[in-house]
Amino acid sequence: MVHEAQRKLVQEVAAAGSLAGALPAKYVLRESDRPTAGVPATSLDFPTVDLRRLADPAAAAEESSKLLSALHSWSAFAVSGHGIPGPLLDGLLAAAREFFHRPPAEKLRHSNVVASSAAGADADERFQFQPEGYGVDRVDTDEQVLDWCDRLYLQVSPPESRRLRFWPAHPPSLRRLLEDFTAASGDRVAAPLLAAMGAALGFPEDVFSGRLGGDRAATYARFTYYPPCPRPDLVNGVKPHTDNSVLTVLLLDPDVAGLQLLLNRDVAGGDGVTAGEWVDVGGLGHDLLVIVGDEMEIMSNGVFRAPVHRVVTSVKERVSLVMFYLPEPERNLEPVEELVDETRPAMYRKLKADTFADGFFDAFAAGERAIDFLKLRVVQQDAVAAASTS
Numbered sequence: 433m434v435h436e437a438q439r440k441l442v443q444e445v446a447a448a449g450s451l452a453g454a455l456p457a458k459y460v461l462r463e464s465d466r467p468t469a470g471v472p473a474t475s476l477d478f479p480t481v482d483l484r485r486l487a488d489p490a491a492a493a494e495e496s497s498k499l500l501s502a503l504h505s506w507s508a509f510a511v512s513g514h515g516i517p518g519p520l521l522d523g524l525l526a527a528a529r530e531f532f533h534r535p536p537a538e539k540l541r542h543s544n545v546v547a548s549s550a551a552g553a554d555a556d557e558r559f560q561f562q563p564e565g566y567g568v569d570r571v572d573t574d575e576q577v578l579d580w581c582d583r584l585y586l587q588v589s590p591p592e593s594r595r596l597r598f599w600p601a602h603p604p605s606l607r608r609l610l611e612d613f614t615a616a617s618g619d620r621v622a623a624p625l626l627a628a629m630g631a632a633l634g635f636p637e638d639v640f641s642g643r644l645g646g647d648r649a650a651t652y653a654r655f656t657y658y659p660p661c662p663r664p665d666l667v668n669g670v671k672p673h674t675d676n677s678v679l680t681v682l683l684l685d686p687d688v689a690g691l692q693l694l695l696n697r698d699v700a701g702g703d704g705v706t707a708g709e710w711v712d713v714g715g716l717g718h719d720l721l722v723i724v725g726d727e728m729e730i731m732s733n734g735v736f737r738a739p740v741h742r743v744v745t746s747v748k749e750r751v752s753l754v755m756f757y758l759p760e761p762e763r764n765l766e767p768v769e770e771l772v773d774e775t776r777p778a779m780y781r782k783l784k785a786d787t788f789a790d791g792f793f794d795a796f797a798a799g800e801r802a803i804d805f806l807k808l809r810v811v812q813q814d815a816v817a818a819a820s821t822s
């Protein structure tokens with residue numbers, strides 16, 4: 433069964449709202465949850481990792497320690513030297529923007545609300561939501577405050593898992609651009625960074641990547657369209673969350689900022705910023721942004737932590753593309769044994785990657801962190817006791 437708000441495209445709400453000058457109550461946050469201005473990352477030492485230097489034997493050690501320090505302090509960093517041509521990045525975001533500007537009926541051919549597979553479904557149950565395709569995020573309840581964005585969510589890897597009926601036909605360039613970016617972002621950004629993260633901790637390069645399922649590891653692309661919002665002070669573009677990923681690679685709108693990271697540790701630079709503050713990340717040009725996801729937090733036994741982040745809206749439209757790198761669904765997700773010992777027992781329970789992903793979407797709709805929602809944190813005392821008796 434599909435909630436009635438599931439079919440409400442924010443783009444149409446925005447168009448109607450600009451005429452009436454009002455914002456529907458479903459999007460309006462309680463006062464305590466409303467967004468606040470962030471500290472600009474440009475005023476701080478927001479780290480950039482240069483992939484060319486990471487691949488250069490003469491510079492790799494220095495760049496690797498920069499990577500490690502970025503991961504420890506920010507759990508996120510900009511990436512330069514990735515070698516992905518600027519015209520591909522610009523062309524892809526332009527094509528995405530063009531798709532979101534197409535007429536609703538055309539976009540809805542790729543809707544994330546589909547005919548139900550349940551036999552004998554009655555009128556209420558003839559349709560169901562599933563994550564792939566175009567539309568809004570999953571709506572479960574009347575109480576849920578809705579995010580001010582429409583999205584297009586597609587599995588891009590492995591190639592045989594692509595469900596092309598969800599891939600836009602217009603503009604015709606979009607498909608090829610997405611295929612090219614998928615290959616480049618995987619080979620030139622995600623793979624070398626995963627290897628470098630293992631090596632930076634002193635382990636073999638495949639300590640993380642070797643547990644993702646090789647060619648069967650999954651990648652999802654999420655294009656998000658944030659329509660111009662008449663009251664950015666009242667809504668979330670995307671509510672605070674961590675990502676369902678090992679690593680997330682983001683291609684941000686070069687012209688309109690909106691992404692904010694919640695610091696989970698103090699960082700130096702500028703006047704220094706303390707944990708618990710929101711930082712505006714934007715203006716990266718053709719650099720990409722990389723964020724640690726929940727699955728890496730689990731695999732690294734909490735050495736790397738997934739940062740909470742959100743998107744705030746503005747009176748200008750905004751488009752972004754996010755690539756989520758995930759294990760093969762059948763794999764078990766658990767701390768790698770290299771990072772577990774008696775002094776640091778496993779801090780998270782084991783579960784299958786697809787069970788985590790399902791739970792992630794339940795938690796996201798409820799506005800909670802999947803790791804907490806699924807009760808994956810092992811109470812430290814229990815873990816220590818278990819380690820000493822085994």
Ligand SMILES: O=C(O)CCC(=O)C(=O)O
Pocket residue numbers: 654656670675682684690691741742743751752753754
């Ligand atoms: O649009 C953005 O900048 C980020 C969106 C995001 O955090 C997500 O889709 O997980």
Ligand SMILES: [Fe+2]
Pocket residue numbers: 673674675741
């Ligand atoms: Fe995110």
